[in-house]
Every structure is written in C-alpha cells, then in structure tokens.
Amino acid sequence: MGNRxxxxxxxxxxxxxxxxxxxxxxxxxxxxKASEDVGLERKDLxxxxxxxxxxxITNKLGLEEGFLSELTELHxxxxxxxxxSSAFVNACNAIQAGKYSLVLVGGIEKxxxxxxxxxxxxxxxxxxxxxxxxxxxxANHELMLRAYVKSYGITGENLEKLNIxxxxxxxxxxxxxxxxxxxxxxxxxxxxxxxxARKAARRPxxxxxxxxxxxxxxxxxxxxxxxxKKLTDKPVYxxxxxxxxxxxxxxxxxxxxxxxxxxxAMEKALKMAGIGLWDIxxxxxxxxxxxxxxxxxxxxxxxxxxxxWKTIYESCQNYKGYYCxxxxxxxxxxxxxxxxxxxxxxxTGGAQIFEVFKxxxxxxxxxxxxxxxxLRYGCVLELxxxxxxGHVHIFGVEAA
Amino acid sequence: MSSxxxxxxxxxxxxxxxxxxxQLCGKEYFEIRDYCGNCGRKSFGKMEDIDFFYEKxxxxxxxxxxxxTNKFTKLGxxxxxxxxxxxxxxxxPGRLTDRIIKDGEAVDFSSLEGREVIxxxxxxxxxxxxxxxxxxxxxxxxxxEYYPHQEYRPVKPSKEYDVPGIVGYGFYTxxxxxxxxxxxxxxxxxDEDAITAAVEAGKLALIHSGVExxxxxxxxxxxxxxxxxxxxxxxxVAQVLKLGEEDEDVQGVDAVDTEFAxxxxxxxxxxxxxxxxxxxxxxxxxxxxxTDNAQAAPRDSPGGELDFFVGYGGCAYIFGKADVIAELxxxxxxxxxxxxxxxxxxxxxxxxxGRFTGDPAYFKHIRKAAKKLMERLRxxxxxxxxxxxxxxxxxxxxxxxxxxxxxxEQYMPSLQVAKFGNTYSGSSPVGLAxxxxxxxxxxxxxxxxxxxxxxSDAYSFITTSQIVDKRQRQxxxxxxxxxxxxxxxxxxxxxxxxxxxx
Numbered sequence: 080m081g082n083r084x085x086x087x088x089x090x091x092x093x094x095x096x097x098x099x100x101x102x103x104x105x106x107x108x109x110x111x112k113a114s115e116d117v118g119l120e121r122k123d124l125x126x127x128x129x130x131x132x133x134x135x136i137t138n139k140l141g142l143e144e145g146f147l148s149e150l151t152e153l154h155x156x157x158x159x160x161x162x163x164s165s166a167f168v169n170a171c172n173a174i175q176a177g178k179y180s181l182v183l184v185g186g187i188e189k190x191x192x193x194x195x196x197x198x199x200x201x202x203x204x205x206x207x208x209x210x211x212x213x214x215x216x217x218a219n220h221e222l223m224l225r226a227y228v229k230s231y232g233i234t235g236e237n238l239e240k241l242n243i244x245x246x247x248x249x250x251x252x253x254x255x256x257x258x259x260x261x262x263x264x265x266x267x268x269x270x271x272x273x274x275x276a277r278k279a280a281r282r283p284x285x286x287x288x289x290x291x292x293x294x295x296x297x298x299x300x301x302x303x304x305x306x307x308k309k310l311t312d313k314p315v316y317x318x319x320x321x322x323x324x325x326x327x328x329x330x331x332x333x334x335x336x337x338x339x340x341x342x343x344a345m346e347k348a349l350k351m352a353g354i355g356l357w358d359i360x361x362x363x364x365x366x367x368x369x370x371x372x373x374x375x376x377x378x379x380x381x382x383x384x385x386x387x388w389k390t391i392y393e394s395c396q397n398y399k400g401y402y403c404x405x406x407x408x409x410x411x412x413x414x415x416x417x418x419x420x421x422x423x424x425x426x427t428g429g430a431q432i433f434e435v436f437k438x439x440x441x442x443x444x445x446x447x448x449x450x451x452x453x454l455r456y457g458c459v460l461e462l463x464x465x466x467x468x469g470h471v472h473i474f475g476v477e478a479a
Numbered sequence: 480m481s482s483x484x485x486x487x488x489x490x491x492x493x494x495x496x497x498x499x500x501x502q503l504c505g506k507e508y509f510e511i512r513d514y515c516g517n518c519g520r521k522s523f524g525k526m527e528d529i530d531f532f533y534e535k536x537x538x539x540x541x542x543x544x545x546x547x548t549n550k551f552t553k554l555g556x557x558x559x560x561x562x563x564x565x566x567x568x569x570x571x572p573g574r575l576t577d578r579i580i581k582d583g584e585a586v587d588f589s590s591l592e593g594r595e596v597i598x599x600x601x602x603x604x605x606x607x608x609x610x611x612x613x614x615x616x617x618x619x620x621x622x623x624e625y626y627p628h629q630e631y632r633p634v635k636p637s638k639e640y641d642v643p644g645i646v647g648y649g650f651y652t653x654x655x656x657x658x659x660x661x662x663x664x665x666x667x668x669x670d671e672d673a674i675t676a677a678v679e680a681g682k683l684a685l686i687h688s689g690v691e692x693x694x695x696x697x698x699x700x701x702x703x704x705x706x707x708x709x710x711x712x713x714x715x716v717a718q719v720l721k722l723g724e725e726d727e728d729v730q731g732v733d734a735v736d737t738e739f740a741x742x743x744x745x746x747x748x749x750x751x752x753x754x755x756x757x758x759x760x761x762x763x764x765x766x767x768x769x770t771d772n773a774q775a776a777p778r779d780s781p782g783g784e785l786d787f788f789v790g791y792g793g794c795a796y797i798f799g800k801a802d803v804i805a806e807l808x809x810x811x812x813x814x815x816x817x818x819x820x821x822x823x824x825x826x827x828x829x830x831x832x833g834r835f836t837g838d839p840a841y842f843k844h845i846r847k848a849a850k851k852l853m854e855r856l857r858x859x860x861x862x863x864x865x866x867x868x869x870x871x872x873x874x875x876x877x878x879x880x881x882x883x884x885x886x887x888e889q890y891m892p893s894l895q896v897a898k899f900g901n902t903y904s905g906s907s908p909v910g911l912a913x914x915x916x917x918x919x920x921x922x923x924x925x926x927x928x929x930x931x932x933x934x935s936d937a938y939s940f941i942t943t944s945q946i947v948d949k950r951q952r953q954x955x956x957x958x959x960x961x962x963x964x965x966x967x968x969x970x971x972x973x974x975x976x977x978x979x980x981x
Binding site: 198 | 489493509539540541542543544545546547548549551554556557561562570571572573583584585586588592603613615617618
C-alpha cells in the first residue's frame, strides 16, 4: 500500500443511552477528543467522511452534511456512508490518491431515540424478505448457530462445551469492558447468567449473547504520511483495508456457517498489508452476537472452520486475557466488543479502530495489552447487516 | 402507511412464491430475474418462470421467536427458520404457522428441522385497520400434519357433457376448533381470514378438478366477512391461483365479489353454469367460492347470540362442461325483503332480528325454493338421495328436512354445522361438499341455501361416474378435516383472539 494513510488521533464518546444529547453534540464530543490530542482546529480539515447507519430514520434527518456544515461552519466536502468502515475506506482512498492530506472520519448513531421501533427498523434494513417472513434481529444469529452445530456434527458433551464457549465470549467481553471507561456496560457477568438468559428465552441465544442498542459517536483523524509526521511521533499506519459484499438474504447464501464477506476482505487486506496472518496480535471483531465472534475467528483464518469453539472453550477455562490458538496468543475485543462496549451502528467501527489505535500506541491504560513481543500489528473486522458487507483493516506502528 | 408499489411487488412475488430458473445452468431464484448471476448476458431470454406454491419444502433450520418485531407481536411466540425447495436449490426465510406456543413451552428445534413443509397463504403481519392487508406464502405448516401436500396436476379433459355442472370442488378450514356442548366450530388461526380461506379453497378445487388454472374465465367470491368494504377478495384469488391466462402481470380472468349474506356464493352457481354453457362466451370454466370468517359480537353484547354458532371456512366449486362430476339438473331462487339479519357499513358485527329469524325468514324461503324446484322437476323426496340445507345451527336444517319429507339418511350426511360451525357463505356449500365426498354415480342431490335479507337458491345435481375417478385426488375432504387427529382445541378467549386476527 503506497502513500499510506496514517491515523494521527482518535476520539470517542461513551456508548450507551444519551437521550439528553442531540446527535451533533455527540459528534462534537468525539471530534474534540480526537483533535485536542494533536492540537488541530476545524479549519485544518480538508474533508469529512462521516457515517451513520440510519440517522435519517431514527432522527428524521436528511442531508446530514448540510446540517453538520451549519453547525461547524465548515464548507469542506463531506460525505455520509452507512458504516464507519465505509467512510474510513473512502477517506483512505482519497489520501492515497493524493487528493487530501488531512481528513476527519466520524461515526454517529442515536438508536435509543427510536427504541420502540428500532428492532423493526434494524430487521427491515438488514433484509426485507426475512422481515416479511417474521425474522428478528436475533433470529439469524441463532440460525447460524444451528447451521454451525449441524454442519460440523457437534453433539453431546461437545455441544455443551460450545454453548459454554459462547457464554465465555460474553463473559470475557464484559470483563474487558470493566477497564474501558467508554463502555456501555462496565459490569461483570457470569457464564451461569448467560446460560440462564438463554433458558429463559427458550432460544439458542439469550439476552447476554447479543450486543445492545446504543447511542454514541467516534472520530478518527487521518493524514498523509508527511503531514502525520508533523502531528505525531506515534503514527499508526493503515497497512491494508479491504471490503467484500454478500447477499442481503441470509437464507439464500450458499454457506450458512460463516461470512464469505469477512473471508474475502481478510484475504485482500492481508495481501495489501504484506504481513502474515499470525503477525496480527490484537483483533477487534464485530461481535453483534457471541456466534459472530466465534465464526469470525474462523472467517479471518485464525481458527480452522468448525473449531473456534474449542479454542475459546480451552482459552477461557483459565482466561489470561487472550485466546490461545495452537500455542499462539490472540488478544480479541479488548474494549469489551460490541457486547459490552456498545454498538451504535454508524460509530461502532470507529470504536474498534480507536481501540487498536490506542493499543498499538501503548495508550490503552488499564486494558493495555502486554504481548510477549512489542505490539506492532492489529486488525479490525466490521460487518454490515448480517454479513452483507465485510470490512477488514490492518494497522501497524511501522511500515511492513 | 406502507408503500403501495412495494406492497404490490412483495405480494406479487411472495403470495405465489414466484421465481426464475436459468435454463443454462439450472440455478434458481426466488425473484423475477431476467438473467442468471452465474451465466450473465448469455442467459438473457433463457430464464424460465417457476413457482413453488404447490410444492413441498423442507425446514432446514429453525429457532424460536419470543420477542417478535412490532408488526408480528400479535402472533405471539412462533418458530422461524429457513426453508429449502428443490433439494436446496432455493432457500427462503419462513415462519411456521398454525402453532400456538404456550408461555414457557420449550421447543426442540432438532425435532422440527429436516421435516417437510408446505407453503400456506396467510396474512403477513399486522397493520393499521385503514391499510392494505399484507399477505405472503412464506408461512409454512408440516406436511405430515393437518394439511397434507397435494400435487396440482392439470389433466386434459376426457369427456364433454351436454349439461354444465360441477367439475371439482374444495373445502378448507383451519385445524383449530372450539368445543362447546355437542358443537365443534372451526376457528381461524390469527393470520387467517376470509381471503386466505378463499385462496385455500380455490387451490383445493383446482387440485381436485385437474382443471388448468388458466382456463378459468371467471371467479366469483361470495362473503360477508371480507376484511375490506371496498376491494375484492376475488382479485387476490385470481392472482395467487393464477386464474386465466397470465399476461405480463395481469390475469386474463373476470373476478368479482358477491354479497347476499349466507347465499352470496350459491347464488352464483347458476351464473357460473350459464357462463360455461353459452357457446360464444368462450369460458371453459368458472369458479365460485363461498368464504367466511363468520362474524359475531361477543356473547354479552347485542347480536352476541351468534357467537355460539359461528365458524370459519371456505368452499370452492368449479363449473364447466368437461369431466363433470355432478350435472346441474335445475334451479329455483326466491327473494323477499326481510329484516332478519344485517350489518351496517362500518359496524364490525352483524345484528340479528329475533322476531324475524326462523319462520318468516329461513323456513319460509327454504321451503319455497325446495318445493318449487321439486315441483318443476316433478320430484318426490324419494327421488332425491341427499338433501342439503343452509346450516345456521343443528336444529333448523333438521326441522326443514323433516318437514319436506326427507329421512335421516337423506339429510344427515350433509349436516356439518356441529363440526365446523356456521360458515356463513360456505355453510350449504360445505354440506354439498360433504355429500359429493361420498356420493355414488347417478345420485340426485338437492341443495337449498339461505341468505338473510332474504332469499334461497335451490339446485338439483345428478352425479356422474367421474365423481369416483376424481375422488382420489383430494385428501382434504370434509370428513378428513372434521375428524383430523391434528385438530387443536382452544378456549373461549383464545377463540375470540384468533378470530379477531392480526
């Protein structure tokens, strides 16, 4: 990847319910945190790449660009994408093309403003046909789990272990979030609680298997290499960044046990970055459900297909802060993942990037990862819909 | 408010489960695609229409929905999953219908997965009362339960008759019942209504008759519980069942709804028979459907006495001159303006005039119609093998049958009200279906309907030898639905809730 884009700063709000705040206040908060760190002013920005998944629906806002221009008195180009990663990729492309050298990538969502209709909105946007047939935002995750269990022939004691492994994912993410002051849920949960919630729901997955709905905003400041050098002495490089797409309707996809879009995006991103899979030390995956975290470990290539549950189960028997995969350490969802950190759709990818950025710079405070060797590479997977889009970004503290 | 163009496209595709198949590589799509994703440009013009409306699918995977999205909350808890057709060539999302899952009831998914399912035409979800009612066939029931899979195999007719008559028929009601005293009454599932019963009945009649759906020239749907004041049930039936020749996205068929309380359907028997008999009209077959989710006010309110008798169901008859199973021998209808039962526009439930029910209404008109027709055809009760009367309750049809001189063996086979309740427009047609299910060739059936308001239609049919030949095509007989091991009985509150619908 030539003319590498560099992250010079990142900021975010706490995720959760911000019913007292206007969406633009959240965006402002994230931007201020990011800009203060590097001493930037609004007027320094050459363009803004923003994302929200459905602010026009939840807050009845159209053409948010104009709205933000009015608020910021900025007349720079702005574009709104549906996921933070989409906006981020567009920004990277522009920097690589030499069009801009300093841009803001921002993400915002205000889901609780429409809490009474949000699940209908989410499902309808995820896939109308599934919605018409009675699907809920949770059901596809549960069907994927059914498909996984059946296609890999997991039964008896193994099935029990798999169910516990999924619960452990949630427990682990909540544990990580304890050290994340921005997280929506900073409280410990137990495997028993997760299992109880499933039992109460009479479903394969329960309350503690799913990410919540959230409000929040995130911001990342991207610069070209030469500008970055002036702004920071701890640049984080975007080494690889790739996306892929898949059918809207999950049932009509060929493989029901994982996400093709993740696999394709990862392949391309690794190639662009020019590093090996196991150079990656920290990973933020898109755990909209515990099942998504499990299959993502397989989709990205860290685990053999049909085996991630075993790895998770064994790693969590005596959890040391990382998954141990064939003797190698992988730190996953250090911010608490979508489960505990929160999932304000358009901002979520920004929080994932924020985490890797902070970790790679050694600025993650209490939750700073200590690997055997210095942290050099991190990876983010963001999905849209139920795996309809997959984005993978690979970051490094030095050029590969 | 939903988007009408979207609603039109979703129901066009989803009601009939239409798709396309690439003739080059065989890939199938649940949508109307002009080219194949695999084969690209060379597949233009090589995509053939398919649909899987009459087919059996398989429930591949499922889970329980305990917290539905807003529009599905009235369904309560339900099983949702992935259904495949054509050995997995097509996979669609779908929910299981006709299941009441109780609070706290656990569902063993692996015992459901892998089983064969059948698409059912149902309401899609709840909308405001002022909106178009969304429908879909991505609702499924198990093939080894109440509703069996039946292939629809159009057959080339083998015999042309001189007289028009019934070519095939179908009766449909739900698997739910309420039992009070000696009476069982059919209860729709919450996603059913008069429209869905009409489509189901029509589907069963097509299967039974073996008539090519495109040869149906006209469809009449009689009902007094159409959920719309303005918008025909018949248009839905025509489109879902593809009646008449399909040309782009219209069906070459005339479709109309009729209303005359409980005789809205039987009234059109003569019109259907006439239409297929008139040589220059070019109509080979006409379909008449009587369908009702019979309405009644709650028991403690005015009109609530009906609540003890109302049922649910649809009955469809196809008339034609080829491969007739029962020839129309003659008819007589009478009418008088009688205020015995009515429902004002905008009112949810009908009213029942106590003074005029019975003698000045039901008995007077049925007696007149039956006697006149027998007189005209010079028939004695002993010349008639089966007598069928409108059945608002058990006593009325028995009393009039006896009065007209019929014996138990002549009127009992048609008496179905104690099994399904009063199905209003479907009431006497269900009685006729029960008789046709068992009649031998060359037997005479007298059916006399009654519609409040008021009037009666009397018809005499004589069965042919083909009644026996066609019988094997229909598993969903009246008896099968009355005595099915999968019947599910509900309590009074559930019955009211289901009847009210989603």
